[in-house]
Amino acid sequence: MLWIWALSMGALDSWGSLTPMMSAVEGGLPPGSAFLGPFHMVVLHLPIGLFSFTALLELVAWFRPFEGLRRVLATSLGLGVVTAILTSILGLYRSFGGDYSAEILALHRNTGLALTVVAALTLVLHSAVLRVGNLWLGWYRASLGLTLVLLLIASHHGGSLTHGQGFLTQNAPPVIRGWMARWGAQEPRSKPSEPVAAGAVEVAKVFEAKCVSCHGPDKQKGKFRVDQRESLLKGGQSGEAAVVPGDPGRSRLMRLVLLPASHDDVMPPSGKVPLSESEILSLMRWIQLGAP
Numbered sequence: 568m569l570w571i572w573a574l575s576m577g578a579l580d581s582w583g584s585l586t587p588m589m590s591a592v593e594g595g596l597p598p599g600s601a602f603l604g605p606f607h608m609v610v611l612h613l614p615i616g617l618f619s620f621t622a623l624l625e626l627v628a629w630f631r632p633f634e635g636l637r638r639v640l641a642t643s644l645g646l647g648v649v650t651a652i653l654t655s656i657l658g659l660y661r662s663f664g665g666d667y668s669a670e671i672l673a674l675h676r677n678t679g680l681a682l683t684v685v686a687a688l689t690l691v692l693h694s695a696v697l698r699v700g701n702l703w704l705g706w707y708r709a710s711l712g713l714t715l716v717l718l719l720i721a722s723h724h725g726g727s728l729t730h731g732q733g734f735l736t737q738n739a740p741p742v743i744r745g746w747m748a749r750w751g752a753q754e755p756r757s758k759p760s761e762p763v764a765a766g767a768v769e770v771a772k773v774f775e776a777k778c779v780s781c782h783g784p785d786k787q788k789g790k791f792r793v794d795q796r797e798s799l800l801k802g803g804q805s806g807e808a809a810v811v812p813g814d815p816g817r818s819r820l821m822r823l824v825l826l827p828a829s830h831d832d833v834m835p836p837s838g839k840v841p842l843s844e845s846e847i848l849s850l851m852r853w854i855q856l857g858a859p
């Protein structure tokens with residue numbers, strides 16, 4: 568309880584201050600979050616379904632209203648708000664684990680919380696329609712529309728957190744991806760701006776194929792990312808340098824990829840496609856050359 572109180576004070580204080588507060592919680596994760604957090608992924612489908620259902624009922628009310636329809640609609644909207652509040656609370660728990668990209672996480676959290684607030688407002692406006700009459704209908708419909716827009720945005724950012732950015736369109740036909748690129752919706756992950764040193768391309772391909780899903784822009788497992796040179800050299804939570812240019816033997820990254828497949832610390836973790844010999848050799852050569 569104390570923790571939820573602290574969180575809401577942080578939220579009132581300013582949205583931005585939430586994230587540093589979270590990492591400041593003593594002992595890493597707040598009590599119960601490892602257990603409760605994952606239920607966010609289960610419960611979130613309820614408000615999505617209920618708000619969509621409400622919108623469909625509103626369409627029916629528009630074209631073919633029937634006796635008692637508004638009551639059913641009020642019930643589904645009300646249940647939507649209740650489950651959205653539950654989802655938000657679980658989402659705050661969830662945000663502690665997972666090593667998500669802070670930027671997308673903030674977008675997802677803020678749109679999710681805004682959605683909950685606007686949906687509650689929609690419920691109030693709808694009960695005004697029920698009690699006072701159609702005077703409030705326009706306001707209520709506008710608010711319902713905004714609820715749906717926020718629902719779409721929040722769900723999309725949520726999807727990007729779990730499945731990676733561009734998860735919806737990565738296998739789209741080239742025509743659609745062309746449009747997306749033109750709208751700027753899907754920025755290319757990396758733009759080669761300087762001439763690239765020999766060996767670096769091969770190594771970049773290895774990272775892209777085998778590491779970036781856990782150590783990239785979307786997730787930073789072990790607080791380590793391979794898509795920026797500085798953090799690639801520096802390493803992650805162990806505090807040990809991942810890459811010591813010129814010295815593969817002292818590079819933690821090299822030691823981790825050379826561990827036996829069954830070892831707890833092997834990279835990529837067991838269960839993932841391991842590095843091939845030639846991939847390991849290109850990493851080693853690249854480090855020996857000073858990690859250009």
Ligand code: HEC
Nearest residue numbers: 777778781788789791802803804805806809820834835836
């Ligand atoms: C399925 C997810 C996943 C993939 C893929 C993955 N890693 Fe990791 N990596 C982790 C996790 C989780 C940790 C934290 C391990 C721990 O805390 O014991 C980690 C930690 C590390 C660390 C240590 C960081 C530190 O200083 O503590 C390095 C180095 C590393 N990984 C390199 C790689 C490389 C190189 C690849 C690709 C060949 C890779 N990882 C692929 C999940 C992954």
